[in-house]
Amino acid sequence: MKVLEDRIREEGLILSDTVLKVDSFLNHQVDTALALEIGREFARRFADKPITKVLTIEASGIQFAMAVGIALQVPFVYAKKKKAVTQSEQVYSASVHSFTRQETYQVTISKNYLGPEDKVLIVDDFLATGAALVGLVQIVSEAGAELAGVGCVIEKGFQEGRGLLEQMNVSVESLATISKMAPGEIYFQEPAKVLVKETV
């Protein structure tokens, strides 16, 4: 998605070989017009799948799940990172290790809002190690729901996330894939073709 790559080039801050900061327009301050455009692009890429629900994880996935939900006219659900006092009913859960924050947390979704009748598109802001997205994929599977695929705004193509998801037979679409970066330089690759392997 050219407009996104251009914006990353203009405003992204590369803090190290692995850390890219895009919080001026994606995940702290949010350019609502760009977020809507991102939502429409995901909707276009998964147009052949009958999606009934968008799934993401709090907090930085919410604006993109909302945008895709708007484009597809379906609700979205965001997984929570810890059990709140008001979340008393049964939940699906998965453990996720955050390499950015160096901590393992529990991701939970109420069983009321995900079930075998759902056809789910998972979206998030970043695909890097894939930890959070693998957790969401596990939850979709546990719920007996059908997974249409995973959409990531920015993929760090040099990290293991896509490989892990493809091993699980998950179709992955990223809008900007970084092949390499270092302070002062960033390279994007053409969107990789999705590899759907046969289940053994």
Place this chain on the structure above:
Amino acid sequence: MKVLEDRIREEGLILSDTVLKVDSFLNHQVDTALALEIGREFARRFADKPITKVLTIEASGIQFAMAVGIALQVPFVYAKKKKAVTQSEQVYSASVHSFTRQETYQVTISKNYLGPEDKVLIVDDFLATGAALVGLVQIVSEAGAELAGVGCVIEKGFQEGRGLLEQMNVSVESLATISKMAPGEIYFQEPAKVLVKETV
């Protein structure tokens, strides 16, 4: 906002005299069409103020800040609840006590995304004790930005939040104000008129 009150009556779960769960359509699973309608209603109520930025707090305010940002065609910023590794620059911060979670956390916003040039509308899902919103108002003041007001989706009118905000001369608009609730019953009040006091 009648459509919202009706939905709360239909789907809200009243867990106690103070805890209302609306996570089937507002803050876990999100009805995107309703969220957009909420955004348009806030835009309408603050139409006389020249707003340049919407401000909220992660996570459950994001969908409404996004909706208002769409309606007003401005960006939004969401305050973060703890300092992330990638958040190294200077931040505005405020301490907030969560009565739901029984913990005090730090709310932070990068100084890059809020300043004297901004005219800010703060939005959030709930106004109850007002702790989080008072923290955001303090940050807007610290940034030297102009505050257009605070918009809350649901106000618990029997708690102290509105009073605290009005003491700070803040204009508050709530889309559904609960005057009283208990398991099995809920009462809404007409939107209270905003009391803007003179600064002493």
